[in-house]
Amino acid sequence: MEALAGAGVSPGVGFGPVHRLVGGVPTPPADARHDGDAAAARRTALAALERVAAELASRGSSAGDEVRAVLDAEAMMARDPSLADRVTRLIGEGMAPALAVHRAFGAYREMFSAAGGYVAERVVDLDDVRDRAVALLMGLPMPGVPLVAEEPYVLVARDLAPADTAVLSKHVVAALVTEEGGPTSHTAILARALGVPAVVACPGATAVPEGTPLLVDGASGVVRPAPTAEEVDDARRRAAAREAALARSRGPGVTKDGTAVPLLANIGGPGDIAAAVAHGAEGVGLLRTEFLYLGRRDAPGVREQAEVYREVLAAFPGGRVVVRTLDAGADKPLGFLPSAEEANPALGMRGIRMFRHDPGVLADQLAALALAARNAPARLDAPARLDAPARLDAPARLDAPARPDAPARLEVMAPMVSSGADAAWFKALCAEAGLGEAGAMVEVPAAAVRAREIAEEVDFLSIGTNDLTQYAFAADRQVGALAGLQDPWQPALLDLVAMAADAAAGAGRPCGVCGEAAADPVLACVLVGLGATSLSMGAPALPAVRAALARHTVEQCRAAAAAARRARSAGEARMAARRHLPDLDDLGL
Incomplete structure (x- = not known):
């Protein structure tokens, strides 16, 4: 059988027999009636x-x-x-x-x-x-992941629901392949979090017969049915070489010529702390706070939130913890946030837009963050004290080196910022709450175009490549047929990243990347070449990114970035960048 091609979204090599997701449940008969009760x-x-x-x-x-x-x-x-x-x-x-x-x-x-x-x-x-x-x-079998555990298998599906992905184990599932989904779909994000190799948007995957041996490369996106023994051995050798190289990857992020590039973790709450620490995260580049609000009829109180924020701060003494304020609104409705119906909620009242009209929930969240920052311990085992005097010490400089004996440095950023006016409003609200470091996310194309204006109003910028890609190309990130437009290697997206990073540098502000694009070790080098000052990603991706940066100079990264921007397609950009990053092959990347 010919090899299939999709979007590689979670690196690694998996090999095993195909097992499909248990099929959907049939529609009940249209004339089905109850017994009268x-x-x-x-x-x-x-x-x-x-x-x-x-x-x-x-x-x-x-x-x-x-x-x-x-x-x-x-x-x-x-x-x-x-x-x-x-x-x-x-x-x-x-x-x-x-x-x-x-x-x-x-x-x-x-x-x-x-x-x-x-x-x-x-x-x-x-x-x-x-x-x-x-x-x-x-009275039918529950749909979902097959209960097959005799040997590691490759799970193939048209798409995967979060409930299916959540029960997967890399010790049982060798890899995931779906026909639908995109690079930033839930399947992709959760697969990376679990450390399972995954390929999405792979046409023809569900046509591979059950039980067929399948070789999956979660980096390149190549899916090879019935591979030869030599192909499997070669893939495994490359995977082993990669794992050995990554095992030697330790310490903070730094390029070959000594430029520090802090490597941070994207996390969804305290439950993700252990993985971030285990993979060597220097802090948190994106703490998604929606987990505190989902499934509730009332917003969480200030003290309840502060306890959670403090737990995250305590895990990274001397490091940075960047918190994204609640990103909710018409496209992510919450029971206690009233929102009108909108024809296109993804382009409507969400993020900072929602809270400029209804700032109460945001004010409570900022108060909770300030309370947590005032009482952040310098050690993880320090006792909780949310009754300390209400005094906020002067914030550390954003480029200050980590001090393990010091509390974590809290930074807060707003989602869906579109203008300098948005940024100034958010900065003033943070200052009123007693928070010293306020930033803005660049995920709306207008924010990239006007990044200098925004950077002058806040302390830092953070580029969210997931939404920036979706909005720049008008391509729903869940539609597998549009996966090519959602590819973060698209030269037009690289132009927007460069524009934002250059503007931040001109304003004397740092500019990090917290989108999943940073999880690609090759693209991570390019992002540094474009001017990113820090990178944040799912924790399992940290060792590979750390190793890739350590083997290349900033000049090599800049050359790779320039070559990628000159390309005419995402595929050409990837290949052009690799030519300037010669040591990637040694890492099996």
Whole structure:
């Protein structure tokens, strides 16, 4: 069989027999009716939804915070009161419980699909919750990951729901391959967090017969059915060489000629701290705070938030912890944040836009961050003290070296900043709360174009390449057919990164990258060549990035960046950059 090509989104080599995701649940018969006892049918339907919600929440509680946040959101879908009302109404019309649940979800599915953007990405989550509930009500096997454990296998699917990805183990699943999804889909992000090689947007993957040996390269995106023994041996040798080289990768991020490039971790909460520390993160470049808010009817209080923030600060004494304020709004609706219906929520009231109109939740979050910063210990084992005097010491300089005997340096940044006015408003709000370091994310193309204006208002910039790519190319990051436009190697995206980094440097401000683009060791070198002063990524990617930087000078990185920008496509850019980074082959990258 010919090799298949997709988007490599989680590096590593996996080999094993193909096992497919257990198929979807059939649609209940259109004429299915209950036995006349509507109250009993309603109890049966709602009990199934609650059982699904409880199982999802249980899976999440044993996973990292990034996974837990996604599963909590699914559980919240199953427990949505308006869904229960719709199911009750349909049962009142005589429908059987399974059909009523299926039809109720169908109405939401249409609305989500029509909304586009982030909301459309949640359709696969809706389908997962629906199918699990319908399977229970029809007495069918639960859809999801096959329970195969005799040998490591390659899991192949059209797409994967978060609940499926969350239960995977790299000791059982050798690799993931999906036909849909993109480089920043949930499958890609969670696979990287789990350290499982993965390829997405791979046409023809589900046509590979069950049991066929499959060789998966999660870096190049090449999927080879029925490989020869020599091909498998060669891939394994390269993987072993890579692992050996990465095992020797220690210490802070630094180029071959001694330029420091702090390497930080993207985390979704305290549950991700252990992996970040184990992989040598020098701090946190992106703390996503949505996990504190998902699945709740009321916003968390100041002290509750402060305890969590303090735990993260305590794990990185002397380092940086960059917190992104709540990124929510019409495209990520929360029960306690009222939002009007919008034709395209991904382009609507989200992030800082939401809070400029309704600043109360943001004010509480900033107060909690300031409280945590005032009481951040210099050691992880220091006792908790959220009753210390309300005094905030002068913040350390952003480029100051790490001091293990000092508290972590808290920095706060706002998402979806579009202008200098946005940045100035956020900086003033942070100052009022007693926070010394305020930054802005560059994820809207306008922010890259006007980065100098924004940088002059704040203390640092951080480029979120996931959203910047999506918005720059008008390409929904969940649509596999658009994976080529979502590729962070696109020269136009590199131009935007260079524009923002140059503007920040001109204003005397640091400019980091916290998007998943930084997790690619080759692209990480290019980002440094474009002017990025720090890189933040999923923890498992840190050793490879550290090793790649250590083998190349800043001048080599700049030459690679210039060559990539001159290219006409993402593929050409990748190849052009590699020609200026000669030591990557020694690392098996």
